[in-house]
Amino acid sequence: MEVVVKPLWPSEPPYGNLPGSLLRVERGVARRAMVIDGDLLLAEAAWRGDVVHLRGDERAIERMRFMLALDDDLAPFHRAHRGDPLLGRAMRAQPRLRVQRVPDPFEALAWGVMFQLIDTARAGQIAWAFTRAHGTRHGSGLYAAPPREAFTNQAALEACGLAPTQARTLARVARVGLERAATVRGIGEWTLAQLDLFGHGRYDVALAKDVGIRNAYARIIGARTGSVTEEEFRAVLDRYAPWQGLAAAYMIALGWRSGGRY
Template sequence: MSVSGFELPLPSPFDFQQCLKYMARSPIECLYTADSEGVNRLLRVGTSQRLIRLSCRNNNAMQIQLLRGDALAIREQEELARYIRDWFDLDRDLEPFMQLSKGDPFLWPLAESFYGLRVVGIPDLFEALCWAIVGQQVNLTFAYKLKQRLTEQYGEAAEWEGGTYRLFPTPERFANVTIDQLCSLQLTRNKARTIIEVASCMTNGDLRREELLTLPDPESVDKRLTAIKGIGPWTAQYVRMRCLGDQTALPIGDVGLQNAVKQMLGLDRKPTPRELRDLFEQWPGWESYITFYLWRTLY
């Protein structure tokens, strides 16, 4: 049995429009195309490339339509559904967060402004790590340019109706790539070295998302990731948040987070790491969502 499309039930609250607004934040995003009604993306499902479109006629169910290629086998549909649930954090119950926010002078404006927004994830570990690495100490626009160059140089692509859709490169693709070759894309030598090291660890099976998800606590994940030269606490926290679905991840050194809190509290300076930790101690278990919503206030 095979299908060319299927539906996924959606949790409440969920607002696809809020997610699409976040996904449309950069005009040079290279891994998907978001418009006012949905998003098109090329994904690797099993050993095949699948170009899909996601849309929501309402916020009760998400429609997944296959745009090109053979119909989906049931196992492919299941793999794709798992990816989408991780991508939009659909297995998360947000009601406790909404209850926590009510009456809170800091949280409620965030929860009200971005009601139904989910942490839009990066389920692929290599993509998540590379995105965090290229984003270290550069502005968001330049980070998108670096991701675009990596993807165009080393990723696969497919054509459909005059458009080009791209896959982020696999770690295996970097087996024979040199630091100088990555530096030619305007990556620093340290970032190039770290990407090659991460690619090697993943190709060898020494680093896997499945393994990280089985570790007993967040500290173990941080220790595992920061053992790789070039990956610091910020990168580890970011990957825990965007790839591993860890709600306690708090990228305390993130400049965007610091600026958003400064703006929200009307401070004349950025909060210190200690002040940020003290602030977030009020809301244990929701650090990632609060961070994600704070980031949205900057756009």
């Protein structure tokens, strides 16, 4: 089926293909393979003016709408902060910026564990290696994320390059499930924030312990990376409540530019 959606806030194709991401964006069309209720499905999104054309199974379309935040009204955030001295200019330059989500909450949690305390590019390689080995390949060539049961195999995770400590944590959380994730040793505030932001679509998440975003903020203000404390950064993020997650996305976009300053 095909559905035409006019987003509640202007949208555009996501930028590039992030490390470890299973979403593919080519020539303004986003594609994602996923398994829902045991069925391997493909969803596609194409931008035409101010509307987005979605194609696929009804369940896959619903997940794609969530992934692209098409039904989220971001106007309150932009009204409140478009004049902000820190992020205002970036917001005005990139008003269509979104947080890229994933179709299944456990995938967000699993990827969060794989990206713990590790170089982003290396973590992406590990995620891809595990996906190719244990995920399902759609006829389009795209891969759907491995099922939760695959992550219970610690040896298989280590074989793809994940450190033993992280592999053990991920295997344990895969066995106990999302409801008890917070009780697993190795699942802390940072990883749960990844689950909430990318898996549940919450914007009001604490990201003070995210070193990458904190360093992006440091570059924006012209400070030395590593010099901003968690407490200082949490206070900065709290200025944007309940939109800390979206504010963090703008910090990443701005902080990783050359120089990272206005």
